[in-house]
Amino acid sequence: MAEQDPKTGRFLPGNSGNGGRHKGARNKLHADFIQALLDHFHMRGPAENAAGLPRGQAAIEIVYRENPRDYLKLIASVLPKEYTIEDNRYDDVGDEELREIIDDFRRKAFEREGSQGAGEGASGAKSALN
Template sequence: MRAKDGRFLTGNTAATGRPRGSRAKLSEAFLAALCEDFCAHGATTIQRLRIDKPDAYLKVIASILPKQIEVTADPFDGMSDNELEALVAAAAAALRAQQDDKLDAEQVH
């Protein structure tokens, strides 16, 4: 029974709710049936959906994509000035060595 304000009265045993774990069991059964059906008909159904209903096909794709994608625009973020200078110096040295190797190869031929 309930009080006038809608709260359950102390000692009320009439409303126990759904059995513990019933929602999880339903979810497991549904996912198992869905998996079985998809394994049997998935590729064909996806192809048919893509051809017959491209808008629904795109909705499915959008629904499985992450809602937010984090993009790091600066691969050098967090590097100190000294580290950046060392990286530039190493790249310049590598380029010089590569050019020297090409010149040596041209002189041999």
């Protein structure tokens, strides 16, 4: 038994009491729950599930049809809070080559604008590129 202060009943320094939860117990419970949920999701549904879909997919299909708002909330709830998209296609391109790419794009855009009516778009408005 861990040593305690007889007056206060508090554990003395260096004595942690019962030691708390076993290492990994919370993760094990979480993993077991997720696995049980996954197993239930993939289980074939009852006879009224005419499509013969697994239960989870059938439930999602019902939500999708009967309450699209909840369906979208469900999708949003499983997405990460933050998602970073990195476009590094031009990381290895030097400044001079990048200038050439931009100039080529501008030239093609001006050519396309010119073929539509000398600087005016299909609506007759001036182009933002001019």
